[in-house]
Amino acid sequence: xxxxxxxxxxxxxxxxxxxxxxxxxxxxxxxxxxxVYQKKLVGMKDGEQHLLDVKDILYIDxxxxxxxxxxEKAVYESALRLYELEDALGELDFLRAGRSVIVNFRxxxxxxxxxxxxxxxxxxxxxxxxxxxxxxxxxxxxxxEVERSFLQ
Numbered sequence: 203x204x205x206x207x208x209x210x211x212x213x214x215x216x217x218x219x220x221x222x223x224x225x226x227x228x229x230x231x232x233x234x235x236x237x238v239y240q241k242k243l244v245g246m247k248d249g250e251q252h253l254l255d256v257k258d259i260l261y262i263d264x265x266x267x268x269x270x271x272x273x274e275k276a277v278y279e280s281a282l283r284l285y286e287l288e289d290a291l292g293e294l295d296f297l298r299a300g301r302s303v304i305v306n307f308r309x310x311x312x313x314x315x316x317x318x319x320x321x322x323x324x325x326x327x328x329x330x331x332x333x334x335x336x337x338x339x340x341x342x343x344x345x346x347e348v349e350r351s352f353l354q
Contacts, residue, residue, distance in 0.1 A: 231281040241294070243287075245271045245278025252278060256294055260309045260325045262287055264302040274327040297341060299323065300334040307344055 218236055222229050230251075233244060243254045260272045264284040271278045280287065288296070288304055295307040311326045319335035333341050 227281060233281075243271060243280060243282075245280055247276060247278045254278060256291065257306075257308070259306055260327060260329060261299070261306060261331050262296075262304040272329070295344075297344060298337050299331055299341070300337060303331060305331055305333070307341075313341070313345070 220229060220233065225233075230244070241256045243256060243259065245252045245254050254271060254273065258273045260274065262280070262284065263270050263272065269280040269282060269284055269287065271280050282290075284302065284304065288298055291304065296304050297307050299305045305323060305325070309326050310323050311328075312324045313333075314322045314324075316322050316332070319338055321333040321338050321341060323331045323333055323341075325331065
């Protein structure tokens with residue numbers, strides 16, 4: 203792969219152009235990673251690529267070596283791996299909820315403690331996701347942070 207960086211103060215904005223003979227999985231993953239930094243993600247559904255606003259994603263789930271983005275109305279497949287999404291979305295209030303799940307903290311409607319230290323999170327569309335005992339502490343810390351910021 204050849205990488206070229208052209209810097210010129212006369213350019214009105216940053217533009218990324220990818221020239222390739224065919225968009226394979228690696229190219230699609232690269233495009234998806236670039237979209238994260240624009241607060242957009244690429245999701246595949248029915249053979250089409252969709253640009254998704256990060257704020258519309260309720261949670262992310264990984265199963266069978268595939269990563270899925272859940273919105274209120276649809277489920278999309280992502281070319282990115284779960285750990286890549288976790289790294290990129292951590293600053294945007296996305297929290298790890300389990301070994302294969304990341305939730306959008308801003309889209310949580312309610313939280314209920316469950317047996318064994320787990321928590322049941324209800325998203326604002328009514329879908330429910332379990333937070334494992336291992337990650338429940340991070341969620342509780344985030345709740346305390348929200349309460350503290352409200353009181354200031």
